[in-house]
Amino acid sequence: MSGSRRRVPPGKAARRGIVAAALLAALLVAAVASGHIERASYWPNPAPDTSVSPPAGGKVPDPRSLATALLQSPPGQTRVVCQPNSLGKAASSIAHARQHGYDIRPHDHRSLGKQEARDLLQINRELYKDCEFHQIQPAVTASGNNDRVVILPGIYTEPTSRAQPTNDPACAQYKITNDKSQAGAVSYAYQFHCPNDQNLIAVLGRALGPGSDPQPPLLDRHNIPNLGRCIRCNFQIEGSGVSADDVVIDGGRVASGNGPPIGAVKDVGIRADRADGFVLRNLIVRHVNEHAIYVLEAEGFLLDRFKTYYAGEYGVLTFVGDHGLIQNCEAAGSGDAGLYPGSSAEGGEQRPPGTPFRYTQEFRLCDSHHNALGYSGTDSNSVRVDHNNFYDNALGFSTDVFTAAGHPGFPQDSDLIEHNNFYSNNFNPYLPGSDVTPTVPVPVGTGLWIAGGNNNVLRNNRFWNNWRRGSMLFAVPDAFICDNPDNQIPGCDPAETNTSYDNSFHDNVMGIAPGGAHQPNGTDFWWSSWPGTTGNCWFKNTSYRPITSVPPPPGLPNCNNGTDPSLSVGTGYGPAISELLSCLTTIDNPDPNDPNCTWFKTPPKPTP
Amino acid sequence: MSNRWATTAALAFVCALFAAGCGGSNSGAVPQAQGPDLGVPIGLADCTDWKRADVSQRLGTVRELRDFAGGPVGQEPGHGNVLDDKTAYKLFQNYCANFFARGFKLYKLYERAAAFTPPQ
Numbered sequence: 227m228s229g230s231r232r233r234v235p236p237g238k239a240a241r242r243g244i245v246a247a248a249l250l251a252a253l254l255v256a257a258v259a260s261g262h263i264e265r266a267s268y269w270p271n272p273a274p275d276t277s278v279s280p281p282a283g284g285k286v287p288d289p290r291s292l293a294t295a296l297l298q299s300p301p302g303q304t305r306v307v308c309q310p311n312s313l314g315k316a317a318s319s320i321a322h323a324r325q326h327g328y329d330i331r332p333h334d335h336r337s338l339g340k341q342e343a344r345d346l347l348q349i350n351r352e353l354y355k356d357c358e359f360h361q362i363q364p365a366v367t368a369s370g371n372n373d374r375v376v377i378l379p380g381i382y383t384e385p386t387s388r389a390q391p392t393n394d395p396a397c398a399q400y401k402i403t404n405d406k407s408q409a410g411a412v413s414y415a416y417q418f419h420c421p422n423d424q425n426l427i428a429v430l431g432r433a434l435g436p437g438s439d440p441q442p443p444l445l446d447r448h449n450i451p452n453l454g455r456c457i458r459c460n461f462q463i464e465g466s467g468v469s470a471d472d473v474v475i476d477g478g479r480v481a482s483g484n485g486p487p488i489g490a491v492k493d494v495g496i497r498a499d500r501a502d503g504f505v506l507r508n509l510i511v512r513h514v515n516e517h518a519i520y521v522l523e524a525e526g527f528l529l530d531r532f533k534t535y536y537a538g539e540y541g542v543l544t545f546v547g548d549h550g551l552i553q554n555c556e557a558a559g560s561g562d563a564g565l566y567p568g569s570s571a572e573g574g575e576q577r578p579p580g581t582p583f584r585y586t587q588e589f590r591l592c593d594s595h596h597n598a599l600g601y602s603g604t605d606s607n608s609v610r611v612d613h614n615n616f617y618d619n620a621l622g623f624s625t626d627v628f629t630a631a632g633h634p635g636f637p638q639d640s641d642l643i644e645h646n647n648f649y650s651n652n653f654n655p656y657l658p659g660s661d662v663t664p665t666v667p668v669p670v671g672t673g674l675w676i677a678g679g680n681n682n683v684l685r686n687n688r689f690w691n692n693w694r695r696g697s698m699l700f701a702v703p704d705a706f707i708c709d710n711p712d713n714q715i716p717g718c719d720p721a722e723t724n725t726s727y728d729n730s731f732h733d734n735v736m737g738i739a740p741g742g743a744h745q746p747n748g749t750d751f752w753w754s755s756w757p758g759t760t761g762n763c764w765f766k767n768t769s770y771r772p773i774t775s776v777p778p779p780p781g782l783p784n785c786n787n788g789t790d791p792s793l794s795v796g797t798g799y800g801p802a803i804s805e806l807l808s809c810l811t812t813i814d815n816p817d818p819n820d821p822n823c824t825w826f827k828t829p830p831k832p833t834p
Numbered sequence: 835m836s837n838r839w840a841t842t843a844a845l846a847f848v849c850a851l852f853a854a855g856c857g858g859s860n861s862g863a864v865p866q867a868q869g870p871d872l873g874v875p876i877g878l879a880d881c882t883d884w885k886r887a888d889v890s891q892r893l894g895t896v897r898e899l900r901d902f903a904g905g906p907v908g909q910e911p912g913h914g915n916v917l918d919d920k921t922a923y924k925l926f927q928n929y930c931a932n933f934f935a936r937g938f939k940l941y942k943l944y945e946r947a948a949a950f951t952p953p954q
Contacts, residue, residue, distance in 0.1 A: 263875055410875075561937055628942075628949050656934030663937035665880065667929075667946070678949075702949050810950045811925065826934055 262393070262424050262493065263411040265402065266443035268450040269546045269571050269634070270525035275456060275502055278371045282459035283502035283525030286551040290462055290505075293345070295376050296352050301460070302372030305365040308357035312378035316350040316467060319379060323468040330469060330531060331556040331593040333615050338468060350466050353378060362475065363387050363427050366463070374462040377509065379472040383480060388491045390422040397423060402439060413439055417499055425494040426477045426514065431458045431501030431524070447546075447634045450500065450523055460503035463496070470510050470533045470556075478513030484535040486559065486661045490515040495537070498524055507531050517543040525549060535559050539665060540566040541597070546634065547571065550587040557594045561665040563602035563624070564594035569633040573608035574640020575681055585610040585642065593617075598655050598664040599624050605635035610642045615649075621668040622651040622692070626677035627702050627725055637724045638679040643687065648673035649739070650691045656826040667809070669694055669825035671748060678702035678725035688735045691745040693829040695776075696736055700806060701726030701756035701796075726754070726796070728761035732788055736769040737834075744770050744834040752776040754806065757798040761791035770834075776802055876902050879940045881930035896922045899944045915948040922947075 274284025280301065295304045309315075322328075323338040330336060338346075353376055359365040361384050365375045400416035403409050412424065414434070421428035435452030444451055465473030475496065479489025495511035495518040498504045504527040511518035511534050518534035519542045521527055526549040533556040534541030541557030541564040544550055548571035557564030571586040572578070588610040594600035600616035602624040603609060609625075616622035623646075627638050652671050655664040669675075671694030676682055678701060689696035703723045737746035750773050751764055763785035767773055775782045776799070783794035809823040872883040872891050876898045884892060896919050903916055917925065925947050929935045935943075 263877065628946050658933060664934070665937050665939045666942045667935070667938060807950055811947045826932075 263401075265411045265413050265439075266447075267523050267546050268444075268447045269569075270500075270502070270523055270548055271449050272525060272548050272571065275459065275525075278456045278459050280372075280460065282371075282456055283549060285526055286549050287460065287503045287505050287526050287528050289464075289507060289528055289530060290374065292376070292464065292466055293349055295374060295466075296349065300372070302374055302462075303369070304356070305359060305368060305373065305375050306353050306357040306378065307359040307362050307365050307375060307382070308354055308378040309360060309380035309382075312357075312380050313350060313354045315379035315472065317347060319468050319472045320347050328469045328471070330554050331533070331591075332595070333593050334554070334591070346468065350378060353466055361386055362463075363422060366427060366429055366458075366461075367421075369458060369461060371456050371458060372460045373458070374464070377463070377465050377473045379465070379467045381474040381476055381480060383476050384422075384426050387422040387426050388477075390420070392423055392493075394420050394423050396420065402441060414499065415439075417497070422492075424492065425497040425520075426475065426492040427496045429458060429461060429463065429496065429498045429501045429504065431456065431461065431499065431504065433457045453500070456502065458501060461501060462505040462507070463509075464505070464507040465509035467508065470508050470531055473509040475509060475511045476513050477511070477515075477518075478536075480513075482513060482536070484510070484512060484533075484558075486536050488513045488515070488536050488538060490538060493517075494520045495534075496520070497522070498527065500524065502526050504528070505530070509533075510535065512536055514538065516540070519543070521545070521547055521550070523547075527551070528553075530554055533557070534564070536662075537561070538663070540564070540602075541594070542566065543568065544587065545569060548586050552587070552589045553591045555592040555594075557592065557600075558596045559662055560597040560599075561663050562597070563599040564597040564619070565589055565592065565601045567603045567606045567609055569635045570603065570606040570609050572635060576607065576635070576639065583640075584608065588612070589614060595619060596653055596662065598662065598666055599668060600651070602626070603638070603641075604628060605633035605638050606641070607635045607638060608640040611644075611646060612642070613645045615647045616673070617647065617650045618653045619651045620653050620655055620664070620670045621672045621675065622648040623674040624668070624677060625679050625682070626675075627679070628677060639681045641679070641682045643674075643682065643684045646687045647740070648687060648689045648692065648696070649745075652691070652693050652828060652831075654826075654828045657828075667825065669698075669809070670827065671695070671829040673697055673747065675699070676726070676729060679729065680725060681728045682730075684729070684731045685733045688738070688740065689747055689750070690735075690737050690739050692747045693831055694748045695752045696734075696747040696750045697731065698752040699726060699729055699731075699762060700754035700802065701759050703756070723756060723758060726756050726759045726762065728791060730762070730785075730788060730791075731764045732766045734767045736767055736773060738770055746771070746832045746834055747774075748829050748832050749776055750774045751782055752802065753782060753796075753799065754802040755781070755796040755799040756803075757796055759796040760794055761785075762794050762796070763788050763791055877939070877941055881926070881935045881938045881940070884926050884930045884940060892923065892926070893919075895940065896926075899941060902941055903945050903948055915951070917944065917948050917951055921951065 274281035320343050327337045397420035401410045402413045433454035435454045437452045477492045477495050493515040495514045498521045500523050502525045507530045516539040518537040521544040529552045531554045536559035539562045541560045543566045545568040573584040573586040590612045593615045595618040597619050600619040600622045654670045655662040673689045673692040673696045675698035736750040739745050764782040765784045765788045785791050785793045809825045872879045
């Protein structure tokens with residue numbers, strides 16, 4: 227037991243989970259923005275579904291190589307999508323890559339060998355012979371379990387999908403009332419019957435269930451109720467080009483290229499809904515109102531070698547996902563976050579009893595830049611984030627509990643954030659003329675913040691040239707999340723503070739670029755020191771100068787180099803808490819440019 | 835330090851910093867949140883919609899957001915913290931007056947503010 231926090235051992239957490247996940251779940255109307263009202267969603271059963279062979283879910287799926295798409299042997303059938311000039315584009319791209327190389331992402335440039343180039347061209351030629359589709363959605367719709375869709379080079383606008391109505395009256399009967407008494411939430415059945423109402427491309431992994439969706443939604447959000455059989459599990463969709471650049475799926479203004487304006491026609495680019503074992507590789511998705519790639523209620527998925535540009539909200543949104551791996555990617559131009567794992571399954575402090583600690587999703591080897599936020603995850607638990615670059619955003623990384631009422635998993639806990647670069651997050655989308663329209667207020671010039679979270683480990687990262695701060699840590703008291711002592715968000719008790727405990731920041735390099743140049747952060751570490759919070763420690767972090775902090779030294783507990791977290795007890799640092807109140811409420815500051823809140827102004831560049 | 839004592843102390847600490855005070859009554863002309871909304875799903879409504887709306891639509895939106903952020907849900911209703919309607923109205927008026935906030939989703943502003951506003 228530490229401080230005022232109701233610490234929950236795994237067993238107890240899961241026992242309480244019935245109430246907890248339950249209630250939380252009950253609150254789980256998608257709090258993510260939507261042109262449609264999202265249904266309440268559930269964490270999938272983390273066990274593999276053995277009704278299909280190979281089993282679906284239970285682990286991150288193994289991708290099948292492009293060459294195997296030519297094999298006739300099972301599992302699965304391949305459907306090829308192409309355009310008349312696909313082969314010419316493939317040849318041109320391969321030739322260009324031979325001469326100049328190609329980019330997996332801005333920080334990963336690769337060369338293409340001679341034999342590799344020949345093989346790839348030959349594969350594309352063979353695939354082209356098998357091409358039967360010129361739009362992607364029909365190929366997806368025709369697919370079943372273990373099948374795959376291979377897309378040859380080209381720009382795909384999906385004219386048939388675009389022509390489908392939004393909020394189609396024909397599917398009005400499938401709208402349901404969610405747990406906030408909001409009529410008109412789009413059910414899984416709605417997606418099933420009107421797959422292109424919201425989505426340019428919909429991958430619906432399961433049939434409709436035999437019954438009806440519980441109304442109101444179940445309180446316990448573990449396991450999806452009324453789940454149908456696998457009809458598109460272990461499905462793989464991929465581009466056949468040299469890199470993601472060769473296959474573009476565009477939901478809006480094609481003439482914008484990979485830039486703005488968005489000019490979106492659809493809200494979602496690719497939706498993978500209940501698609502256990504889903505694999506997406508080697509393509510671009512861009513120009514949608516909300517999310518370029520949206521993975522929902524999926525057990526086991528891999529998103530690999532992809533790029534997203536200019537999504538109104540999120541480049542990638544995974545919600546209530548488990549056994550997910552997102553890697554080798556680029557995300558830019560998002561109005562909220564480039565990468566967003568919302569309510570990732572519980573594998574940490576609140577994991578089910580008797581189960582081992584595990585990371586339920588991993589983001590690695592991605593470059594997320596020029597978004598309002600590089601990464602965000604509300605109530606996103608036990609996510610491993612490693613070997614990424616977060617740069618040129620307003621805020622590089624966020625994990626928070628702000629919208630806890632809409633996300634299961636409160637309080638957020640147990641992320642591992644290591645070996646990442648957080649640098650130059652000084653992009654100011656709030657300035658007139660910005661090419662990104664931000665949908666959320668965050669402090670420009672900040673590498674990372676934990677806005678209410680526990681037991682997160684940040685180690686071996688490098689923070690430099692973030693003109694406001696390298697990192698921020700603050701608590702969001704339960705009383706501000708749930709104010710009724712009788713009716714709680716699971717895990718939330720207004721009499722307590724359940725966030726901002728046991729976070730550690732260690733062995734990070736501050737203010738030094740990889741080449742050794744001194745590029746300081748405005749302040750290295752910032753902490754609200756919420757009264758009574760415990761176990762937050764900063765140790766073995768290095769810089770070319772003394773570490774700078776708020777509260778000023780020695781305000782950050784070192785915890786005897788991390789060996790005794792009990793030495794850290796928050797006492798409240800007034801200026802920090804005042805800033806939060808000023809910037810997040812602005813209720814009594816009619817002008818948010820008031821000196822009390824400078825979040826929306828680009829900070830001056832700090833001098834070494 | 836007991837749990838409740840710590841929390842009470844913490845809240846008192848914040849209240850001392852928070853200009854609006856804690857637990858105060860909503861004196862004055864509290865907008866009555868009723869009427870039509872902005873005509874877009876509440877999860878999509880942004881400051882541009884707010885500025886385009888008339889007072890009646892804004893009040894309807896505040897009501898919707900109160901339900902969205904903290905309305906009764908489920909078989910055993912629970913709810914997140916909510917703002918009083920007057921506070922919410924002021925929040926949007928103040929934020930949305932700024933060009934940089936034109937794309938801010940109202941629910942994001944609301945829930946962040948609620949997360950840092952002591953319960954009434």
